[in-house]
Every structure is written in structure tokens, then in C-alpha cells.
Amino acid sequence: MIEIIDLKKSFNGQEVLRGVNLTINKGETTTIIGRSGGGKSVLLKHLIGVLRPDSGSIIVDGEDITKMSNKELVKVKRKFGMVFQFAALFDSMTVLDNIAFQMRELSAMKESEILAQAGEMLKRIGMEGMEDKYPDEISGGMAKRVGLARALVMRPEYMFFDEPTTGLDPIVENTIHQLMMTCTADTTCTDIVISHNIGEVMKISDKVAMLHEGEIIDSGTPDEIAESDNSVVRQFLTGSPDGPIQIY
Amino acid sequence: MPDKFKSNYGAGRVRFLAYIGSVSIGILREMGRMMLFFVQFLGTICQRPLRLRRIVMEMHFIGVKSLFVIILVGSFAGMVLALQGYYALRVFGSEALLGSAVSLGLVRELGPVLGALMVGARAGSAMTAEIGIMKISEQILALDVMTINPLKYLVTPKIIGAILVLPLLISIFDVVGIFSGYAVAVGLLGISHGSYMDAATSALVFQDVSGGLVKAVVFGFILSWVCCYKGYNCEHGAKGVSNATTEAVVMASVLIFVVDYFLTSFLL
Numbered sequence: 001m002i003e004i005i006d007l008k009k010s011f012n013g014q015e016v017l018r019g020v021n022l023t024i025n026k027g028e029t030t031t032i033i034g035r036s037g038g039g040k041s042v043l044l045k046h047l048i049g050v051l052r053p054d055s056g057s058i059i060v061d062g063e064d065i066t067k068m069s070n071k072e073l074v075k076v077k078r079k080f081g082m083v084f085q086f087a088a089l090f091d092s093m094t095v096l097d098n099i100a101f102q103m104r105e106l107s108a109m110k111e112s113e114i115l116a117q118a119g120e121m122l123k124r125i126g127m128e129g130m131e132d133k134y135p136d137e138i139s140g141g142m143a144k145r146v147g148l149a150r151a152l153v154m155r156p157e158y159m160f161f162d163e164p165t166t167g168l169d170p171i172v173e174n175t176i177h178q179l180m181m182t183c184t185a186d187t188t189c190t191d192i193v194i195s196h197n198i199g200e201v202m203k204i205s206d207k208v209a210m211l212h213e214g215e216i217i218d219s220g221t222p223d224e225i226a227e228s229d230n231s232v233v234r235q236f237l238t239g240s241p242d243g244p245i246q247i248y
Numbered sequence: 249m250p251d252k253f254k255s256n257y258g259a260g261r262v263r264f265l266a267y268i269g270s271v272s273i274g275i276l277r278e279m280g281r282m283m284l285f286f287v288q289f290l291g292t293i294c295q296r297p298l299r300l301r302r303i304v305m306e307m308h309f310i311g312v313k314s315l316f317v318i319i320l321v322g323s324f325a326g327m328v329l330a331l332q333g334y335y336a337l338r339v340f341g342s343e344a345l346l347g348s349a350v351s352l353g354l355v356r357e358l359g360p361v362l363g364a365l366m367v368g369a370r371a372g373s374a375m376t377a378e379i380g381i382m383k384i385s386e387q388i389l390a391l392d393v394m395t396i397n398p399l400k401y402l403v404t405p406k407i408i409g410a411i412l413v414l415p416l417l418i419s420i421f422d423v424v425g426i427f428s429g430y431a432v433a434v435g436l437l438g439i440s441h442g443s444y445m446d447a448a449t450s451a452l453v454f455q456d457v458s459g460g461l462v463k464a465v466v467f468g469f470i471l472s473w474v475c476c477y478k479g480y481n482c483e484h485g486a487k488g489v490s491n492a493t494t495e496a497v498v499m500a501s502v503l504i505f506v507v508d509y510f511l512t513s514f515l516l
Contacts, residue, residue, distance in 0.1 A: 048393050074395045082393045088386035102394050 306409030379479030
């Protein structure tokens with residue numbers, strides 16, 4: 001379980017997180033929604049231990065990662081996997097090497113075992129025969145699938161997805177959802193998703209939390225969020241230009 | 249002066265002082281960040297795994313792939329030094345010292361400086377661009393999330409590789425330069441073989457060679473440190489990478505000249 005308690009962060013005097021409170025239950029898929037520039041990515045970077053907050057705590061399985069040394073943090077971060085918005089594959093490596101990378105670097109496995117596991121993972125994402133392709137030779141959807149395989153290969157306890165289906169066509173989008181659900185179901189993983197895609201949010205989430213102006217203003221099951229009384233949440237879900245959120 | 253202009257003049261002075269202040273703070277901040285980057289690099293040197301394979305790969309990239317340009321520049325540097333030296337020495341009737349002038353000039357000064365500048369332009373700019381692109385495309389963040397220290401994985405092998413390979417490249421530069429000077433002196437200017445080679449070898453003492461190699465090590469460190477730092481801290485997309493690459497090459501080149509002066513005054 002991850003508990004975020006009164007998390008605050010400012011950059012150059014500008015408050016980005018103004019006291020975020022959220023509980024992410026084990027084995028569930030929790031989605032964080034909110035406007036672009038609302039602090040979602042900053043929150044995610046705190047959760048994965050890349051940024052340190054100005055104040056507040058992030059408790060991962062009973063340990064406060066904000067108070068840890070870098071060495072202690074490494075142990076907790078080994079529980080994490082992440083799928084990036086633009087996949088962030090290593091562009092000088094082939095698809096197979098991308099998937100095998102962590103196993104080669106962090107495990108004592110033999111090369112034959114690594115290749116077998118990476119091959120198995122490629123099969124699961126439907127990309128057999130593409131082992132030797134480089135990231136710039138595959139489509140965006142394929143890159144996302146490779147990114148997912150790369151993250152899952154170390155069997156993380158917590159998976160972070162940063163806008164996993166942005167810019168993909170509906171068929172690839174559904175394929176990614178299926179992969180997310182089947183892969184994480186196999187590994188009893190906890191998913192933390194950041195998304196703008198309301199259809200996706202309602203479909204894959206056990207819990208939805210809306211981050212607005214640096215605070216979680218509402219959270220609950222997808223049905224509860226759909227019925228929310230909060231006018232900001234309602235405007236965000238409907239995408240209406242009229243309401244408390246003003247673009248101009 | 250009318251009061252109106254006096255007050256504008258005062259405000260202008262304040263603005264000018266504020267500008268000087270902000271530029272100075274910016275420079276100090278950048279220097280602090282660079283030193284912090286250096287300290288972080290030092291901290292990763294002995295961390296396991298040592299990544300010897302990556303160090304060898306970097307040595308191949310910085311060294312073997314720079315060989316052609318080093319040989320090319322080294323040979324022309326030697327030739328031009330022989331040509332210029334000959335006409336300068338002829339005035340004093342000391343053409344026989346041409347070998348000394350070429351060998352000392354190359355081993356003490358031109359070899360380390362020109363060699364480092366060439367490696368900086370070729371491999372240093374590539375280091376900045378590679379790390380910069382990895383930064384803006386979140387590949388460095390991905391390494392961090394995977395608990396693989398990006399500094400240890402990307403930067404340390406490059407700096408160690410450059411420190412190890414620069415003395416070898418500079419030695420090749422010096423040898424090629426001396427023999428190219430020989431070709432011009434003997435083949436074109438009519439200096440005898442014995443006179444050139446005797447002057448070239450007898451003038452050189454161990455301190456000249458060791459001094460040149462010390463410079464090569466220091467310049468290898470400077471160019472890789474600056475180029476990796478600039479790439480690691482680059483922002484704002486393709487333009488950011490382009491700016492970082494330019495800044496890295498310019499800053500590394502200027503630092504090489506500045507440090508060269510102080511090293512020379514210390515080594516002489």
C-alpha cells in the first residue's frame with residue numbers, strides 16, 4: 001500500500017503540490033486524473049523517488065521513502081516498474097536488448113535464461129520476430145508495448161503508467177489495456193495510472209482521484225467519481241469549456 | 249543635468265549593477281553545479297559494478313574513432329611547424345635546430361592542446377548530444393527508475409575512457425607530427441636527415457614527454473567532464489541539445505587553453 005500524506009512541493013516559489021493526500025491500496029488500479037500542468041507528473045516523480053518533497057510523507061509498505069537515503073531508496077525502488085508516456089526505450093538498443101536490459105544489469109541470471117525470458121515477454125506482447133528492431137523502426141503502439149514488457153520483466157509490485165495510451169488508435173489502446181490487465185493480474189501488481197482518457201479511466205480503474213491545483217479534490221470508485229457533486233470534477237469528465245476551470 | 253535625466257541615470261546604474269550581480273550569481277551557480285557533478289562522479293568510481301566493458305567501449309569510441317582526425321591534424325601541424333620554424337630559424341642561421349623546434353613545440357604544447365581540441369570537437373560533442381537526447385527523451389529517468397545509477401552507467405565510463413585514451417592519442421599526434429615535420433624539412437627544405445633527427449631527439453628530455461602526457465590526462469578529464477555535464481543538464485528539446493552541444497565544445501575548448509597556461513607555468 002502507498003499512503004501519500006500532506007505532500008507539498010514548490011519550484012521557484014510556485015506551489016505545484018499543496019498538500020496531496022491519497023491512499024493507493026494494494027492490488028488495485030488507482031488512476032490519477034487532472035488537467036495538464038496540474039502536478040500529476042510531479043506527483044508521479046515523487047512516488048517513484050525521483051523528486052523529494054518540501055514536506056509531507058510517502059509511505060510505501062510502511063516505510064517513508066521521503067526520509068530515506070539514496071541507498072535505502074534503491075531497495076524500495078526495486079519494487080517499482082514504470083511505463084513512460086513516450087515509452088523512453090533506449091534508442092541505441094534493440095527491442096530484445098531493451099527488455100533484457102534490467103535482467104542483465106540487476107540480476108545474476110545466465111544469458112540463456114535472460115534471452116528465454118525476454119523472448120517469452122515478446123511473445124506475450126505479440127511482437128515475436130521483432131527482436132532485432134530498433135525503437136525508431138517500430139510504431140508508437142509497439143514502443144508502448146515494449147515499454148510495458150520492459151517494466152514487467154522484473155515482476156514489480158507497483159506499476160506506474162504515465163498516460164499509457166496517449167496518441168494511440170482505439171485498437172492499439174484496447175490492446176494496451178488488455179496487456180495491462182492480464183500482465184498485472186498475473187503478477188498481483190498494484191497499478192498507478194496517470195491519464196486524461198476518461199473512457200480508459202472508467203474502464204481500468206478500481207479507484208479514481210482527481211488532482212486539481214496541487215490537491216486531490218475528489219476520489220472514489222469510477223461510479224462514485226462519475227456521480228461526483230464537485231463541479232470541477234464534473235466539468236473535467238464532460239470536457240465542457242464552461243465551468244470553474246477556465247482555460248483563458 | 250536636469251533632475252529627470254539624473255533619476256533615469258541612477259535607475260540605469262542600478263539596473264546595470266543588478267545585471268552584473270545576476271550574471272555573477274549565474275556563473276557561481278553553474279560552477280557549483282559542475283563541482284557537485286564532479287564530486288558525484290568521484291563517488292561512482294569505486295562503486296560496483298565497475299563496468300569495465302563500458303569503459304573499453306568508450307575508449308574505442310573516443311580513441312579509435314578519433315584516430316583518423318588525430319593523424320590528419322597531427323601531420324599538418326608538424327608540417328606547418330617545420331615550415332614556419334625553418335623560415336624563422338634561417339634568419340639566425342640556425343636551421344639545424346629545426347628538429348628541436350618541431351619536437352619540443354609538438355610534445356610540450358601543440359600536441360596536447362590541438363589533440364584535445366580535436367577530440368573535444370569530435371567525441372566531446374557526441375557525448376553531450378548522446379546524453380542530452382537521453383535526458384530529454386526520459387531515458388535517463390528510466391535508468392533511475394530501474395535503480396541503475398545514470399551517472400555511473402553513462403558518465404563515469406566516458407570520463408575514465410577519455411582520461412585513459414587521451415595520452416595515447418596525443419602520443420600518436422606527437423609522433424605523426426614529428427615525422428611529418430621531418431618530411432617537410434628533409435624532403436622540401438633540404439635539411440639533412442641526421443641534423444633533423446639528432447636535434448629532434450636530443451632536445452627532448454623525459455620531463456617534456458611526461459609534461460605533455462600530464463596535460464593530455466588533464467585535458468581528457470576536462471573535455472569529458474564538461475561535455476557530460478552539459479548533456480546531463482540539458483533541457484528544452486532539440487534546441488536545448490543543440491545549445492548544450494555548442495556550449496560544451498566552447499567551454500571545454502576555453503578551459504583547455506586556460507588550464508594549459510597554468511599547467512605550463514607549473515611544469516616548466
